[in-house]
Amino acid sequence: MIRSLLVYRTVVEQGSFTRAGEKLFLTQSSVSRIIEALEEEYGVRLLDRTTKSVRPTAAGKIVYHYAVSALTRDSETRQQLRELRDEPAGLLSIGAGFTYGEYILPHAIAAFIRRYPLVQPKITIMNSGRIARRVSEGILQLGIVEGDITVDGIIRMPFAEDELVVVVPPQHRLAQTPEIGLADLANEPWILRESGSAIRQIVDRVFSDHHIAPNRLMEFGSSQIIKASVIAGLGIAMMSEWSIRSEVRQGLLVPLRLRNYPVISNFCCVIAASEFQPKVVTVFRDFLTEFRIPESSHV
Known part of the structure; x- marks a missing residue:
């Protein structure tokens, strides 16, 4: 059945018995016999044939979608069976x-x-x-x-695990204070990721836990532009420690941790x-x- 479905799918996609046969290394007569047997199996006509093209009937469209799905599942099954014997590939x-x-x-x-x-x-x-x-x-x-x-x-x-830290430019008034209270930053302009991002969810929870509602918020859609904006003095941000390591080494950003409140998240x-x-x-x-x-x- 899998072979018959492969032939049928190829005929539909090629729009021709001859081209399907060439693609599958079968004669046109072999392709015709396989399609006729498939039509007999389902008890319906699957293809409208003209001198110029072959098109699926309404029933043929249903069988075509089934063939695509069945052949995909067959390929995945064969791949999983190969993987039982071989290394991941x-x-x-x-x-x-x-x-x-x-x-x-x-x-x-x-x-x-x-x-x-x-x-x-x-x-x-x-x-x-x-x-x-x-x-x-x-x-x-x-x-x-x-x-x-x-x-x-x-x-x-x-x-x-991932730790989030507050990031400020070196010239910021608190840059020499390694641990701070979030209340110290309540009046600062904050640059945040967009709503729906994981980092934004975490930052919003931190604000809620500390009963902080910053007056000035900006939303940017990437970590790179947030870092560049903090470096330029546009505001401060809370970011993953992983994302700022290069800038910290270069002296472009300073990480600050919240006093008695480590902000830890999990990669999952x-x-x-x-x-x-x-x-x-x-x-x-x-x-x-x-x-x-x-x-x-x-x-």
Whole structure:
């Protein structure tokens, strides 16, 4: 049946028995016999044939979509069976939030590929909520998110911690004070990530816990522009320590910690809530729990 569905799908996509036969290395008569047997199996005519083209009937369109789905599942099953015998290989589609995706994931992927060179990573960077939704929809195989993400149909597993710090330029009045109270910054202009991002959720919770409502807020959509804006003196921000390491080393930003209130978040791996996962996904998930960036890396 799988072979018949492959032939049928190819005929529909090529719009021709002859071109389908050429693509599948079959004679036109062989293709015709397979299609006729499939029509007999389903008891309906699947294709409208003219001298110039072949088009699916209404019933044929239904069978075409079934064929595409069945052939995809067959390919995935064969891949999983191969993986039982072999090392991880093939496509690994990963989505990551901005902090992990831009500052840590490149190092993790490089180390993973050195260990498993047959893996082909495909990386998508976007905010954590969208990543989780795409995993639940099957668009991504694995996601790396931060913060409290609640989406149906996923499994969420913390694997590393992230600390957030207040960042100010070196000339700021509190730059020489390593620990501060948030009330000291209530009247400062704050630069925040957009609503819906994991970092913004954490910062909003910190403000709520300290009963602080800053008078001046700006929203920017990327960590890079927030850092550049703080350096330029436009305001202050709360950011992941990972994202500012390079600027701190260069003396462009100063990190400040909140007194008696460490702001700790978790990086979490999310996968679809399914009994079966491709081997490449489970191996990468386990790899994340052990991965540490070497001290010599310039993050």
